[in-house]
Amino acid sequence: xxxxxxxxxxxxxxFWRKPRLLLALLLVPPVLWLGIVYLGSLFALLAxxxxxxxxxxxxxxxxxxxxxxxxxxxxxxxxxxxxxxxMAGAVTLAAAIVAFPIAYYAARYANGRWKVIxxxxxxxxxxxSYLVKVYSWKLILAKxxxxxxxxxxxxxxxxxxxxxxxxxxGGYSLSVSWTGTFLVFLxxxxxxxxxxxxxxxxxxxxxxxxxxxxxxxxxxxxxRYVILPLALPGIIAGSIFTFSLTLGDYIIxxxxxxxxxxxxxxxxxFQGTAxxxxxxxxxxxxPILVMGIYLxxxxxxxxxxxx
Amino acid sequence: xxxxxxxxxTSRFFGxxxxxxxxxxxxxxxxxxxxxxxxxxxxxxxxxxxxxFERPSKGRVHIFGQxxxxxxxxxxxxxxxxxxxxxxxHLNVQDNVAYGLMIxxxxxxxxxxxADEALDLVALGGxxxxxxxxxxxxxxxxxxxxxxxxxxxxxxxxxxxxxALDLKLREQMQGELKSLQRQLGITFVFVTHDQGEALSxxxxxxxxxxxxxxxxxxxxxxxxxxxxxxxADFVGSSNVLPVEMVQRLIGVAKLAxxxxxxxxxxxxxxxxxxxxxxxxxxxxxxxxxxxxARISVLLPxxxxxxxxxxxxxxxxxxxxxxxxxxTNG
Amino acid sequence: MHYKASLGLKIAAAAGLLxxxxxxxxxxVYAFTTEDKSYQWPPPGLTLKWFAVTWNRPDVWTALxxxxxxxxxxxxxxxxxxxxxxAAVARSRFFGRETVSLLVILPIALPGIITGISLRxxxxxxxxxxxxxxxxxxxxxxxxVVVYNNAVARFRRTSGSLVEASLDLGATYFQxxxxxxxxxxxxALLAGGMLAFALSFDEVIVTTFTAGQQQTLxxxxxxxxxxxxxxxxxxxxxxxxxxxxxxxxxxxxxxxRGTETVAGQGK
Numbered sequence: 001x002x003x004x005x006x007x008x009x010x011x012x013x014x015f016w017r018k019p020r021l022l023l024a025l026l027l028v029p030p031v032l033w034l035g036i037v038y039l040g041s042l043f044a045l046l047a048x049x050x051x052x053x054x055x056x057x058x059x060x061x062x063x064x065x066x067x068x069x070x071x072x073x074x075x076x077x078x079x080x081x082x083x084x085x086x087m088a089g090a091v092t093l094a095a096a097i098v099a100f101p102i103a104y105y106a107a108r109y110a111n112g113r114w115k116v117i118x119x120x121x122x123x124x125x126x127x128x129s130y131l132v133k134v135y136s137w138k139l140i141l142a143k144x145x146x147x148x149x150x151x152x153x154x155x156x157x158x159x160x161x162x163x164x165x166x167x168x169x170g171g172y173s174l175s176v177s178w179t180g181t182f183l184v185f186l187x188x189x190x191x192x193x194x195x196x197x198x199x200x201x202x203x204x205x206x207x208x209x210x211x212x213x214x215x216x217x218x219x220x221x222x223x224r225y226v227i228l229p230l231a232l233p234g235i236i237a238g239s240i241f242t243f244s245l246t247l248g249d250y251i252i253x254x255x256x257x258x259x260x261x262x263x264x265x266x267x268x269x270f271q272g273t274a275x276x277x278x279x280x281x282x283x284x285x286x287p288i289l290v291m292g293i294y295l296x297x298x299x300x301x302x303x304x305x306x307x
Numbered sequence: 308x309x310x311x312x313x314x315x316x317t318s319r320f321f322g323x324x325x326x327x328x329x330x331x332x333x334x335x336x337x338x339x340x341x342x343x344x345x346x347x348x349x350x351x352x353x354x355x356x357x358x359x360f361e362r363p364s365k366g367r368v369h370i371f372g373q374x375x376x377x378x379x380x381x382x383x384x385x386x387x388x389x390x391x392x393x394x395x396x397h398l399n400v401q402d403n404v405a406y407g408l409m410i411x412x413x414x415x416x417x418x419x420x421x422a423d424e425a426l427d428l429v430a431l432g433g434x435x436x437x438x439x440x441x442x443x444x445x446x447x448x449x450x451x452x453x454x455x456x457x458x459x460x461x462x463x464x465x466x467x468x469x470x471a472l473d474l475k476l477r478e479q480m481q482g483e484l485k486s487l488q489r490q491l492g493i494t495f496v497f498v499t500h501d502q503g504e505a506l507s508x509x510x511x512x513x514x515x516x517x518x519x520x521x522x523x524x525x526x527x528x529x530x531x532x533x534x535x536x537x538x539a540d541f542v543g544s545s546n547v548l549p550v551e552m553v554q555r556l557i558g559v560a561k562l563a564x565x566x567x568x569x570x571x572x573x574x575x576x577x578x579x580x581x582x583x584x585x586x587x588x589x590x591x592x593x594x595x596x597x598x599x600a601r602i603s604v605l606l607p608x609x610x611x612x613x614x615x616x617x618x619x620x621x622x623x624x625x626x627x628x629x630x631x632x633x634t635n636g
Numbered sequence: 637m638h639y640k641a642s643l644g645l646k647i648a649a650a651a652g653l654l655x656x657x658x659x660x661x662x663x664x665v666y667a668f669t670t671e672d673k674s675y676q677w678p679p680p681g682l683t684l685k686w687f688a689v690t691w692n693r694p695d696v697w698t699a700l701x702x703x704x705x706x707x708x709x710x711x712x713x714x715x716x717x718x719x720x721x722x723a724a725v726a727r728s729r730f731f732g733r734e735t736v737s738l739l740v741i742l743p744i745a746l747p748g749i750i751t752g753i754s755l756r757x758x759x760x761x762x763x764x765x766x767x768x769x770x771x772x773x774x775x776x777x778x779x780x781v782v783v784y785n786n787a788v789a790r791f792r793r794t795s796g797s798l799v800e801a802s803l804d805l806g807a808t809y810f811q812x813x814x815x816x817x818x819x820x821x822x823x824a825l826l827a828g829g830m831l832a833f834a835l836s837f838d839e840v841i842v843t844t845f846t847a848g849q850q851q852t853l854x855x856x857x858x859x860x861x862x863x864x865x866x867x868x869x870x871x872x873x874x875x876x877x878x879x880x881x882x883x884x885x886x887x888x889x890x891x892x893r894g895t896e897t898v899a900g901q902g903k
Contacts (some may be wrong), residue, residue, distance in 0.1 A: 012808035017362075019728075022809070027736065028726035030717040030780065034739050038777050041754035043760050098655075101648035109645075118653070120889065125656040127831070127885045129838045131857045132874040136659035139666055139675045140859065146677040190656060231754065236506040248747020251841065255861050264749045271753055281757065284750050291746070360800050378801040393801035397819045406815075407805035458805065 033070035049281035058188070058275060066280045072286070073222035077266070081286060084263040084277040087178075088246035091185040092239045094191075098186065099193040099238065106194075107201035122198075135185045136256055141175035141256060148173075171258060181257035185246050192245070200234025201227070236298045243294060265286060309336040310372065311462055311494040312357055312591050315364035319352050320517075326352045328518035329366070334462075336371075338393045339495045340486050341505040344515030345541070352514070357496065358387045367525040371461055381410075384453035385572050387464040387573050390471075392447045394439040400426070401435035401452050426454035428487070443475050456491070465497035469504065481508055506530065514538050537565035546570075546602050547631070563630040567592065567605035569627035572613065576622035577602075581613050595619060662880055667871040677869070686868040696873060699856035706768070706852060707836040711777035714832045717776070718783030719825060726791035734804060743778040751778065752845030759846070766848025774846040779832040786828035786892065790821045827891040830884035838881060855879065 015022040051060055052067045071077060106118040125133070140147050151160045164170040164177065171177030204227065212222040250264025259271070263283055270281035312334040319327040319421060327349045334340045342350040353367035355361040356368050359380030375383055386407070393430045394403050400423050402409075408418035419435075426432050427430050427573045429449040439447060450467060455463055468484070469477045472473035484509050488495045503519050505512045506526040512524040513538075522534045536547045547554075553563045554575070568590070595605040604621065606612065667677035667686060690696055721740055725733055743751055755774050764770060798820070802812040840854035847855060853873070860870040 002828060009808055012377055012381075012810060015809050016359075016803075017377070023724055023728055023730060026720045030721040031736060031739070033717055034743075034777065034780070037773055038743055038751070038754075039739070041758035042750075044758040045750070045754040046758050055792055098652060101645055102652035105645055105649035120886065121653050121656065124882065124885055125660065127838075127881060128878045129854070129874070129881060130662060131838070131840055131854050131861070132660065132663060132878055135857070135861055135870070135874055136663045139662060140659060142675040144676045145675050149677045171738075187655070187659065205650065208671060209829055244745070244747055247839075248749040250689075250749055251858065265749070267753055271756065277760075284753050287747055288750060296688045311647045358800075358804060360803075379808075380800070381806045387801070387804045389797045389801060390796060391797055393795060393797035395798060395801070395816060395820075406802070406807075410811055410815075454805070484789055549692075 018114075045281050048277050049285050051278045053276045053278055061144070061279060068282045071279055072282055077283075080261050080263060080266050080283075083260060084247055084276050085184065085290065087182065087262065088243045089245050090182060091189065092188050092242045094182070095190055095193040095242045096197075096235050096239065099190060099197055100235075103194050103197035103201055103231075104227075104232075107198045107204075108206075115164055122194050126195075130188065131251070133188050134184055134252055137180070137187060138175055138256055140182045141173065141183070143173040143175070145175075161162060176257050178238055178258055181253050184252050184256045185242075188252065189242040191239035193235075196237035197234040199229055200231050200237075204230045233301060236301050240291075240295065240298055244287070244291050247290060309399045310369070311338070312370045312496065313369040314356070315352070315367045315369065317356060317363045317368060319349075319354075319356060319361055319573070320364045327356065327363075327517045330518075330520050332513060332520055332523065334494060334496060334595055335598075336494055337492050338510060339485065339510045341504055341509035341512045342496065342498045342515060343500070343512050343541075345500055349513035349516075349518040350513075350515040351466060354387075354466055354496065354498045357462065358385055358464055359383050376537045385464060386452045386458055386460035386462075387466065388448070388455050388466070388468050392451040394447055394450055394454075396439055398439075399435065400431070400439070400442070401439050403439065403458055406454060411458075421457050422453070426455040428456065429453045430483075430564040435634075445472050445480070446470070448480070448499070452487075456493075458492065462494045462496060465495065467498055467500070469499070469501075469591075475566040477504075486510065496541060512542075514541060516541075532629055533564055533631065536562055536564070539629070544603070548602075548628075549600055552598060552600060553628075557628070559630065564629045564631055565602075565623060565627060567603040568601070568607075570604045570608070570621050570623050572604070572610075573620050573622035574604070576620040579619055579621060581615050581617055581619055583615060584612065593619075595621065597621070663874050663878070667868060667875045669868060669871075672866055672868050677865075682781055686866075686872050688842045689866065690869045690872040693855065693869060695851070696869070697854075699853045702771075702850060703837055706771050706775055707833045709772050710779050710836045711829050711832045714783050715829050716778035717824060718764040718780045718828065718832075719787045719821075720793055721780070722784050724785030726788045727796070728742050740781050744781050747847075748839075748841030752842040754827070755842070756845040766846065766850070768850070769850070770846045771843060771850070771852070774842045775836045778839075778842065779836055782832045782835055783825070783828035785872040786824045786831070787821060790824035790892075794820050823891045827888035830888045830891075834881045834884045838877070 028215075046062075050064050050066070052064050052065050053059070054061050072081065072223075092115065102118075102122075106122075107114070110118045124157040139145050142148075148157075148160070151157045162173075164173070169178045171180075172185075174180045191217060208226060208230075209222055212226045213219075248264050250262065250268045253262045253265055263286060267280045267283045269280075270283065310333050312328045312332075313635055314332040317327060317330050318325065328484070330349070330353060332353075342353060344350045351362055357370070357377065359375070363376060367374055369375060370378075370383060376420075388485060393404065398406070401419060404422040404425055405413075405418040408421060423432065423435060426434060426449075429452050431446060431449045431453065433440070434446065434450070439450070442450065452468075465484075469480055472480060481504060482497070484497075497508075507531070509526060511523060511525055512529055514521045514529065516537050522529060522538050524532075529538065529542050533545070534540060539545040539547055543566065544619065545566050546561045548560055548565060550560050554560050577597055579595040579602065581602070582594045582596050584594070585592045590604050591608070591610070593606060593613070595602045595604055602621065641858065665679065666675070668682040668684065669676075670681035670683050671679060672686075718740075721736065724730075724734060751774065756771070759766070759770060798816055799812055802816045803809075838854060840852075840858055843852055844854060844858070851859070857870060857873060857877075860867075860873075864870065
C-alpha cells in the first residue's frame with residue numbers, strides 16, 4: 001500500500017478527494033499562457049485598430065475612433081483588400097482542382113506501399129521549410145531559370161512572351177508577375193488541400209459507388225452526383241486553409257510578384273517604418289472578419305467534421 | 308461472520324441522476340456475493356464505491372469494520388478485475404501481474420516468483436513473458452485475475468468479468484471462479500446482468516433496480532420467493548398476476564408471482580383460452596388468456612398439448628403462488 | 637466498379653505528386669552550380685566549393701545557432717503545456733471544454749501575420765524589448781497545438797480504466813503517471829515534439845515581428861532572398877534545411893504509424 005507519510009501520497013489523496021483540483025492544475029498553465037500571451041495580444045491589436053494616427057505629428061492618438069477603419073475604404077487601400085480576396089479565391093479554386101485527382105487516387109486506389117509513398121509524399125512538402133519552397137519557385141520562374149529554358153527548348157517562347165504581355169497577370173518575367181505569385185501560393189498551400197479531401201474521400205464506402213453504378217449511372221455521373229457532394233466537406237475544410245493562409249501572407253508576394261500589395265504586405269509596411277499601427281491593425285482585422293464569416297458558412301456545410 | 312463490506316445509507320448522485328439511491332447492504336467475509344440488475348441499475352456504481360473509484364454523495368462505506376469513505380483506492384485492501392481487463396499494454400504478463408507488488412517495493416526476484424505462482428493458480432503458467440496483445444480474451448481475463456489476487460486482497464471485485472467470453476468459455480470460467488473462491492476463502496463481489504450466472508455462482512445475490520436494492524437473498528430464496536414484481540420477472544421469468552385476480556383466487560389484495568413451470572393443466576381450476584404455443588425442446592410454453600391477462604405455462608415434454616383456441620383449466624400447488632410487495636422500487 | 641484507376645487518373649495523381657517535389661529537388665541541383673550571380677538554367681558547371689564557403693560564413697552559424705536554441709526551448713515549453721491541456725481535454729468533461737480546444741488551435745488557425753503583429757503591438761504596449769525570449773514566446777504559443785493534437789489522439793486511444801487499474805493496485809496518481817501514463821503516451825509526445833521542433837525551426841512570419849534585430853535561420857534566408865549576397869550559399873543552406881527537417885517528419889510518422897491518427901495531420 002502507498003505510504004501516507006510521503007508528500008506525493010498526500011497530494012495524491014487531495015487529487016482523489018477533489019478531482020477538480022487535478023483538472024485545474026492541468027488546465028491553468030496552458031490556459032493562462034494562451035490567454036495572456038495570445039488572447040491578450042489579439043486584444044491589444046483590436047484595441048489599436050480603434051485608435052488613429054495624427055497625420056502631422058505621426059503620433060498615435062489614443063482616442064476611440066472609427067476613422068482608421070474609414071481609411072480602409074480609400075481606393076488605394078480598398079484595392080489591396082479586393083486584390084487579396086480575389087487572389088485567395090483563385091488559389092482556393094485552383095488548389096481544389098489540382099488536389100482532387102491526387103487525393104482521389106490516394107484515397108481509393110493506393111494500397112500498402114503506395115499508400116505510404118503518397119502519405120509521406122504529401123507530408124514532407126507540407127512540413128518542409130516554407131521559405132525554401134518559395135525560394136525554389138523564385139529560381140524556377142527567373143528569366144534565366146528552368147521554366148524559360150523549357151519554353152525556349154520547345155521553341156514556345158513566343159507563347160510565354162504573349163502571355164507576359166497581358167496586363168494585370170503578366171509582367172517582365174514570371175517571377176515579377178501576378179501569375180507567378182498565384183503559382184507559388186498554389187504550390188505552397190496544395191498539401192493543405194490534399195489532406196482533408198483525401199480524408200473525406202476515404203470515408204466514402206465503396207458500396208456507395210457500386211450502388212450508383214448498379215442503379216445505372218455512368219462513371220462521370222457517379223463522380224458528379226455521388227463523389228463530389230461527399231467530398232465537398234473535405235474541399236471546404238481544405239479551402240479554409242488555402243483562403244486564410246493567402247489572406248495573411250506577405251512574404252510570397254514580396255519575393256515573387258509585382259509591386260501591387262496584398263493585405264499582409266500592407267500590414268507589414270504600415271506597422272514598420274510608417275509607424276501607423278492603427279491602420280496596420282485595421283488591415284489585420286479584415287482577414288479575421290473574413291475568416292470568421294467563412295468559418296461560419298463552412299461549419300454549416302459540415303466542413304468541421306472533415307478536419 | 309465478520310462483515311467484509313458494509314454500505315450504510317449510501318447514495319451516489321450524478322447531477323439529477325440517482326445512480327445509487329440510499330443503499331444499505333452488508334456483505335459477509337468469505338462470501339461469493341453477486342450484484343445483479345439491468346444496465347443503469349446502480350450495481351456497477353456500487354462496486355466502484357467499494358473499490359474507491361466513486362465517492363458516495365451521502366452515507367458511508369465500510370470495509371472490514373473500517374470506514375473507508377475517505378480512503379483512496381490505493382489504500383484499500385481491495386482489488387478489482389475490470390470488465391475490459393485493463394491490462395497494461397506496455398508491460399508483459401509477468402510485469403502486469405507483479406505491478407501491485409512493484410508499487411509496494413517488493414524486491415524483483417520475490418515479486419516475479421509471486422507473479423509466477425499467481426499465474427499457475429489461474430492456469431497460465433508459462434505465459435510470463437508474453438505481451439497482452441498476444442493473448443486471447445479468456446487468457447487476458449486470467450491475467451487480470453492473477454494481477455488482482457497476487458496482492459492478497461481482502462475483497463476481490465469483479466466487474467462483469469465473463470461478459471466478453473463466448474458461451475463455452477463462460478461456463479468453464481464460472482466453475483473455475485467458484486472453486487478458486489472456495490480455495491482461497493477471499494470475499495468475492497461480482498457484478499453481472501446475467502441472472503443465470505448470478506444464480507449458479509453466488510452464495511447470496513442482491514438484485515438492483517433504479518439505484519435501489521430490491522432484495523438480498525440466496526439464489527434459491529430469490530427464485531422461489533421473490534419479493535417484488537421486478538425481482539420475480541428478472542430472476543427467471545414469472546407470471547405476475549394482477550391484484551384483482553389474486554383477490555378472487557385467495558382473497559388477498561396483492562400482486563402475486565407464479566412460475567410457469569409450476570402450473571399444470573387440470574380438470575378444474577382457473578379458466579383460460581390457449582392463444583399460442585412455442586416448442587422449446589425440453590418443454591413447450593403455452594400463452595393462455597385469462598380474464599384479460601396473459602399467463603405463461605410451461606409444459607414438460609411428453610405432456611398432452613391442447614389446441615390453439617381451446618379452453619383449458621390451470622392449477623397449481625398453493626405454495627407456488629408467491630405474494631409480492633406492491634411497489635416496484 | 638473500377639478496381640484499377642484509369643490511366644488519366646494515375647497520370648494526374650503522379651503529376652501532382654511530382655509537382656510537389658520537383659521544385660525542392662531543383663534547389664539541390666542549384667547548390668552545386670558554379671554560377672553565383674543569377675539563377676541560370678541549365679547550370680554552367682557543377683562544384684562543391686559552395687559548401688566550404690557556407691561553412692565559413694559566420695552569419696550562417698549565428699543564425700543556425702539561434703534557430704536551434706529557440707526551437708529547443710519552444711518545443712520544451714510546448715510539450716509541457718500541450719500535454720497538460722490534452723490530458724484535461726481528453727479525459728474530463730468540463731464547462732468550456734470546446735472553448736479550450738478552440739483557444740489552443742487559434743494561434744495556428746489565424747494567419748501568421750495576425751499573430752505576429754498582435755505580439756509586436758503587445759510588446760510595444762507593455763514596453764518589452766525584443767530578445768531571445770520574445771521569439772520563444774511566439775514560437776511556443778503556436779507549437780502548443782502540434783503537441784496537443786498528438787497527445788489528445790493518444791489519450792483518446794488509451795483505455796481509461798488503465799489509470800483506475802493502477803490506482804486499484806496501490807499506486808498514487810504520481811506513480812500512475814510515471815509507470816502507466818507516460819510510457820503509453822511517450823511515442824506520441826515524442827512525435828509531437830519533433831513536429832513542433834520542425835515547425836519552430838522553419839517559422840518566419842511570426843518571427844520577423846518578434847525578433848527585433850536578431851536573425852534566425854529563416855530570417856537570414858529571407859534577407860538573402862531580398863538582398864542576395866552569394867546565391868549558391870543560400871541554396872546550400874536551403875538544401876541543408878530541407879534535409880534536416882526531413883528527419884523529424886519521417887521519424888514522427890514512424891513513431892505514430894498504425895495508430896488511429898498519424899502525426900502531422902494536425903498542421
